[in-house]
Amino acid sequence: MHKVHENQIQNALIVYLEIASFDHLHKIENSYDEFKSLVLSSGTNIFKEIIIKQNSPTISTFISKGKLELLKDIASRGDIELVIVNHSLSASQARNLEKILNKRVIDKTELILDIFATRASSHIGKLQVELAQLKHLSTRLIRGWTHLERQKGGIGLRGPGETQLETDRRLIGKRIKRLNQRLEKSHKQREINRYARKKSRNELVAIVGYTNAGKTTLFNKLTESNQKAEDQLFATLDSVTRKNKNPIHGPVLFSDTVGFISELPTQLIESFKATLDELKSADMLLHVVDISDQDYKVKIDQVNIILEDLGVTEIPTLIVNNKCDAINPSNLKELKKKKNDEIFISAENDNNFSELRLKIYKQLFNGFYDGWISMENGLAKERSILFDMGCVQEERVSNCGKIFANIKISNKELDRFINLKGFELCHDEDILLA
Template sequence: MAAAERRAGVERAIIVQLDFGGDDLAEQIEEVCLLARSAGAEVCAVVQGRRHAPDAATYAGKGKVEEIAAELAAHAAELVIFNHELSAAQERNLERALQCRVIDRTSLILDIFAQRAKSSEGKLQVELAQLEHLATRLVRGWTHLERQTGGIGLRGPGETQLETDRRLLGIRVRTLKGRLARLERQRGVQRKARARGELLSVSLVGYTNAGKSTLFNALTHAGVYAADQLFATLDTTTRKLWLPQAGHIVLSDTVGFIRKLPHSLVAAFHATLEATAEADLLLHVVDSASPARDDQVADVNQVLVEIGASRVPQLMVLNKLDLTGLPPSVERDEYGRIRRVRVSAIGGQGLPLLRAALAEIALLKTGGTSRDASGAAVLQAVDRHLDSDRSP
């Protein structure tokens, strides 16, 4: 494709996915291609390979690097994206061999987060994650300045330029952490105020692109940005939701999770994700039409363990039933507790069932009525909604 025919601002990228055994390769390739497109890249080709272990120098090995170089030349691409974690040395070696920019999975996700962060806190969190990731890679940009500065007018305090840069970066990281800590304390005060009001606190969690923001908008009419993209929204949004049977609850939409979410992002978004860990209930939104939904559920639960939210009760919401053709429904365990609700956030089917389920849980938390009476009343409401949803 001629340069004049390319879309302005779009980088042409080659994806590299290696198979070390044990994972669904097709699913991983589909996901990294979605990530690349979400970042604004045009995927030209995917280079695959099988290895027993990563190559210490180039991760992919000499022969595979030559294959990547051939694809770069054939498609006139300028970017290589590895769907793996590369060390700083591996990135440098690959860039030297391929004569183009090379980024890994963490850098790709950080770039998407940088594009999507809208609030001041979200931007601070992304900057912190980027700086902490950059700290291990500073040597790449400053190799020509690693020697001691000297000469007339250049004699300094004895630091190399690299050491100076690391020191300045460390100062900025501490500043960002301090600002985020203040915001975290403010949010803690707000959570305590809500807790004194005995409002049920509910956080939406789920794999990215499962439809959390669409469901949040359908329930609260908040107008949160929602799109068929990975990480369409980053900033936490909280709204009150009125339930006729139980009054107000507090509902929060949070950032979507993904397999192998970079630890730097988990740490940087600790203040935001803390709302999830301190919620009374998690609405675990699942893309029921995805063939990889079981793996996605496992990945979300793994992130919940990392942020200390694994013990928070969950209500699973099987979304996108409009794509599966299944009817709206409520599933209960052997003790009669609601465990799953099947809905379509975009079509509205099953949303009355979800509201009734939330009302039942809220009544049990607040003790507004007796347990048996509240449960019976909500059960009758659920049955009525089931009949109305199933009627032509």
């Protein structure tokens, strides 16, 4: 499989193709800015970049013949080691381009796969990326990809009498099977963890959104964590789940997830599906949007498409418009007026997330009870649960041993106690009488 940068940084010619016949959406999906961010995130050195305007893609090489001559000329100069194209190419298009340019050609899918490959750090993440890479590779093999033939010996032993291609395909098939088995095992463990969470009554809030929207920055603030947040695409690959640090808000876990991108390679979605399956068990989604991005609307749609694909559209979702510091105040005012059921924050500069937290807790716990309760002295166990939960703000004991406690608790949690014999909500006056 291609590795754009295994040890050393490679010099790339990046080719940005603007296709006039593509519709608006398709153009944004392949925007120059996003493409450049992807290339930079992969750690490749942009040796030269070229913008090509073309009416429509050609079948055999995507790039038109005339432009290809020009490109060939540029690619043959200097120290260019590979050519990166801002579209997804078919196997034969990529192969034909490589033949003509005599350079390795990386398309958008491979670029994303490569970024994932270098970012994956957990056991499960690495397996998922390898699986996606192999699946991608096998589609290329089926159509007669010749890369492996060039790196003979790289992939393993060869059976007698078989062609290189058949052997490669068989070995890849085997490896895919083994990876699937190992992944299944890891996911079983995760399922057990998920079950434990349900049992412990923790609510799960998953943070989702387009890559680079600020998910990790928000996650860090909400959970006082220190995950890597960077101005890079796909800084986060592995989901991380942490407990909320604000105790009065009840037992909430926040989960930071891998960012989405338009045209996320299908092999990646498939491989990550099991991890993303965790989203299904979330009680709420925070969809983080970079509101300072001029293409934010398209990106919201792209994220929604993926959420739909993952089957999580039923989960209550709150749109969190982030990076409000980066847009002009009058625009912000307008946007707030238009989207009054959404939240506007700056995860980086603004520590005051009280409105956000309030919305979350309202959704999860159906609001709060903040007041006095009384408990007969037989309810010692319940009393200690309330203390453990950090709900008790003040406590008084009457002469006859009845306990009065001033608690702040979510209505959902309160439900556990409300029907117990000897447990009652009371008014402040009752306390005075006690």
